[in-house]
Amino acid sequence: MSSPPRAIAAPQRAWRQGLRLRFGLEGRRTDVGALDLASLERALVVVAHPDDELNAVGLLSRLRQAGVTVDVVVLTDGAANPWTDAAVVGTRSHFECRRDELHQAMRALDLRDAVLPAFPDGALRAHLEAATGVVRDELLRRSPGLVITFDPRGVNGHPDHVAAHRAVRRALATGPRAALAMISPPPPFSWALGVGFRSSQPPTIATLTLTAEERERKARVFDGYRSQRKTLRALTLGLPPRAFFTLFPTEWFLWLTAAEAHDWVRASP
């Protein structure tokens, strides 16, 4: 069989790469424990909603254990979730409630600062330029050695998650360099969700299996988001968090070094 013309060879390669990633067959595999986290000094988490950081509790714990200062940017106000428990919100605004729950989670995870520009929940894509500016400013101000955000598909396809990923990518394309850890669904969830990563280079997949202590911390943070119980329970397939994190104890990250991330974001900002 003759090889396909160049114009369709690249899309075919990208498609095959996406398929291999989906089944966990692509990329160099490494354990987060084998990475030199202690040399980082600072890391910055950039997500869309208060509670998104739950996806990376294991990694955030390892970073703090290694003495890395971790700050958080939550881009939206989280105030559009129709499933938020009004009884928990009480007399506060929807945003105030979610902010308070985030601060509580940050105390449990020993995270430093929260930057809350409060773009409208559900409409981050319409504010991508301004969100990119916020992320760029924080990169310049804090010089994190590592940025943690969603994978290109936003882990579960939520448009705000995808927009948060794009804001980071754009900010890194024009701002200072940093390594990039993109939260990805581990198999079997990736089979259905994919990760949306395309590159001429295979990525490193950094995996982490939660220790019993990290599992308990993750469950406590989960329980602390009382106003979000209905949404979070849907994400754990209706299971209590301790059971879910015991059944699925791994976190997966597409991990690019600062040099790899620099090349990647500039190739497709």
Ligand SMILES: [Zn+2]
């Ligand atoms: Zn979210």
